[in-house]
Amino acid sequence: MKAATEKRNERIWATICDIPEGSVASYGQIAEIAGIPRGARQVGYALRHLPKGSKVPWYRVIQASGNIALKVGTRAFNEQCKRLMMEDVAILNGRIDMKKYRWQPDLDELLWKPSAAWDDDE
Protein backbone atom coordinates (compact mmCIF):
# COMPACT_ATOMS: atom_id res chain seq x y z
CA MET A 1 0.00 0.00 0.00
CA LYS A 2 1.40 3.39 -0.98
CA ALA A 3 1.83 6.01 1.71
CA ALA A 4 -0.02 8.60 -0.33
CA THR A 5 -3.00 6.29 -0.43
CA GLU A 6 -3.06 5.77 3.29
CA LYS A 7 -2.88 9.48 3.85
CA ARG A 8 -5.73 9.99 1.42
CA ASN A 9 -7.81 7.40 3.19
CA GLU A 10 -7.10 8.94 6.55
CA ARG A 11 -8.27 12.29 5.28
CA ILE A 12 -11.41 10.71 3.97
CA TRP A 13 -12.10 8.94 7.23
CA ALA A 14 -11.37 12.08 9.20
CA THR A 15 -13.85 13.99 7.09
CA ILE A 16 -16.49 11.35 7.57
CA CYS A 17 -15.92 11.54 11.30
CA ASP A 18 -17.00 15.17 11.13
CA ILE A 19 -20.44 14.35 9.87
CA PRO A 20 -22.72 15.25 12.76
CA GLU A 21 -25.20 12.79 14.10
CA GLY A 22 -28.51 12.90 12.33
CA SER A 23 -26.98 14.03 9.06
CA VAL A 24 -25.61 12.28 6.02
CA ALA A 25 -23.19 13.19 3.25
CA SER A 26 -22.65 11.96 -0.28
CA TYR A 27 -19.47 10.32 -1.48
CA GLY A 28 -18.67 13.24 -3.73
CA GLN A 29 -19.25 15.68 -0.93
CA ILE A 30 -16.86 13.86 1.35
CA ALA A 31 -14.31 13.70 -1.42
CA GLU A 32 -14.40 17.44 -2.02
CA ILE A 33 -14.14 18.35 1.62
CA ALA A 34 -11.29 15.90 1.96
CA GLY A 35 -9.54 17.71 -0.85
CA ILE A 36 -10.16 15.14 -3.55
CA PRO A 37 -12.43 16.67 -6.21
CA ARG A 38 -14.17 14.04 -8.35
CA GLY A 39 -12.97 11.45 -5.88
CA ALA A 40 -16.29 9.91 -5.02
CA ARG A 41 -15.04 6.49 -5.99
CA GLN A 42 -11.99 6.94 -3.86
CA VAL A 43 -14.25 7.53 -0.90
CA GLY A 44 -15.99 4.30 -1.72
CA TYR A 45 -12.63 2.61 -1.90
CA ALA A 46 -11.61 4.05 1.44
CA LEU A 47 -14.76 2.82 3.11
CA ARG A 48 -14.36 -0.58 1.61
CA HIS A 49 -10.92 -0.66 3.15
CA LEU A 50 -11.98 0.56 6.56
CA PRO A 51 -9.72 -0.75 9.26
CA LYS A 52 -11.25 -3.48 11.35
CA GLY A 53 -12.67 -1.81 14.47
CA SER A 54 -12.67 1.78 13.31
CA LYS A 55 -15.14 4.16 14.81
CA VAL A 56 -15.75 5.92 11.54
CA PRO A 57 -19.47 6.59 11.02
CA TRP A 58 -19.38 5.10 7.54
CA TYR A 59 -23.13 4.63 7.63
CA ARG A 60 -23.63 8.39 7.30
CA VAL A 61 -22.16 8.26 3.82
CA ILE A 62 -24.68 7.61 1.07
CA GLN A 63 -24.98 8.26 -2.64
CA ALA A 64 -25.79 11.76 -3.86
CA SER A 65 -29.07 10.35 -5.14
CA GLY A 66 -30.11 9.46 -1.63
CA ASN A 67 -29.61 5.74 -2.07
CA ILE A 68 -27.51 3.54 0.09
CA ALA A 69 -24.61 2.36 -2.02
CA LEU A 70 -24.51 -1.14 -0.63
CA LYS A 71 -26.43 -3.96 -2.22
CA VAL A 72 -29.83 -4.46 -0.72
CA GLY A 73 -30.01 -7.51 1.45
CA THR A 74 -26.38 -7.52 2.51
CA ARG A 75 -25.51 -7.42 6.17
CA ALA A 76 -23.74 -4.09 5.82
CA PHE A 77 -26.77 -2.62 4.11
CA ASN A 78 -29.06 -3.58 6.95
CA GLU A 79 -26.56 -2.32 9.44
CA GLN A 80 -26.48 1.05 7.72
CA CYS A 81 -30.27 1.40 7.63
CA LYS A 82 -30.46 0.48 11.26
CA ARG A 83 -27.81 2.96 12.36
CA LEU A 84 -29.35 5.77 10.33
CA MET A 85 -32.78 5.17 11.69
CA MET A 86 -31.36 5.22 15.18
CA GLU A 87 -30.25 8.76 14.43
CA ASP A 88 -33.68 9.83 13.27
CA VAL A 89 -32.74 9.73 9.61
CA ALA A 90 -35.86 8.61 7.78
CA ILE A 91 -35.47 6.13 4.96
CA LEU A 92 -38.52 6.19 2.74
CA ASN A 93 -38.79 3.50 0.13
CA GLY A 94 -35.12 2.74 0.44
CA ARG A 95 -34.20 6.37 0.00
CA ILE A 96 -33.06 9.21 2.17
CA ASP A 97 -34.23 12.78 1.75
CA MET A 98 -30.99 14.57 0.96
CA LYS A 99 -32.64 17.97 0.90
CA LYS A 100 -33.39 17.43 4.50
CA TYR A 101 -30.52 15.41 5.92
CA ARG A 102 -27.55 16.44 3.78
CA TRP A 103 -24.69 17.66 5.94
CA GLN A 104 -24.03 21.35 5.37
CA PRO A 105 -20.74 22.23 7.03
CA ASP A 106 -20.25 25.85 8.03
CA LEU A 107 -17.05 27.71 7.42
CA ASP A 108 -16.27 27.40 11.06
CA GLU A 109 -16.33 23.66 10.80
CA LEU A 110 -14.07 23.66 7.81
CA LEU A 111 -11.64 26.12 9.35
CA TRP A 112 -11.77 23.89 12.29
CA LYS A 113 -9.73 21.26 10.55
CA PRO A 114 -8.34 22.67 7.34
CA SER A 115 -5.26 20.51 7.20
CA ALA A 116 -7.28 17.98 5.32
CA ALA A 117 -9.00 20.25 2.85
CA TRP A 118 -6.06 22.38 1.95
CA ASP A 119 -2.57 21.81 0.77
CA ASP A 120 -0.27 20.74 3.53
CA ASP A 121 2.09 23.29 2.11
CA GLU A 122 0.44 26.67 2.45
Added chain:
DNA sequence: CATATGACGACAA
Protein backbone atom coordinates in the same frame (compact mmCIF):
# COMPACT_ATOMS: atom_id res chain seq x y z
C1' DC B 1 1.39 -0.55 -20.73
C1' DA B 2 -3.78 -2.15 -21.62
C1' DT B 3 -8.15 -3.57 -19.40
C1' DA B 4 -11.49 -4.33 -16.09
C1' DT B 5 -13.73 -3.08 -11.81
C1' DG B 6 -16.03 -0.46 -8.22
C1' DA B 7 -19.72 1.44 -1.15
C1' DC B 8 -19.90 7.25 -7.33
C1' DG B 9 -21.98 11.30 -10.00
C1' DA B 10 -24.07 14.03 -13.67
C1' DC B 11 -26.97 13.99 -17.49
C1' DA B 12 -29.71 12.47 -21.59
C1' DA B 13 -33.63 9.74 -23.24
Added chain:
DNA sequence: ATTGTCGCCATAT
Protein backbone atom coordinates in the same frame (compact mmCIF):
# COMPACT_ATOMS: atom_id res chain seq x y z
C1' DA C 1 -39.32 8.46 -11.92
C1' DT C 2 -36.36 4.88 -14.21
C1' DT C 3 -32.60 3.37 -17.05
C1' DG C 4 -28.57 3.72 -19.65
C1' DT C 5 -24.04 6.15 -20.80
C1' DC C 6 -20.13 8.26 -19.95
C1' DG C 7 -16.73 10.54 -17.03
C1' DC C 8 -13.67 9.90 -12.89
C1' DC C 9 -9.70 7.85 -10.58
C1' DA C 10 -7.15 4.42 -7.62
C1' DT C 11 -6.37 -0.65 -7.80
C1' DA C 12 -5.98 -5.21 -9.49
C1' DT C 13 -4.60 -8.46 -13.22
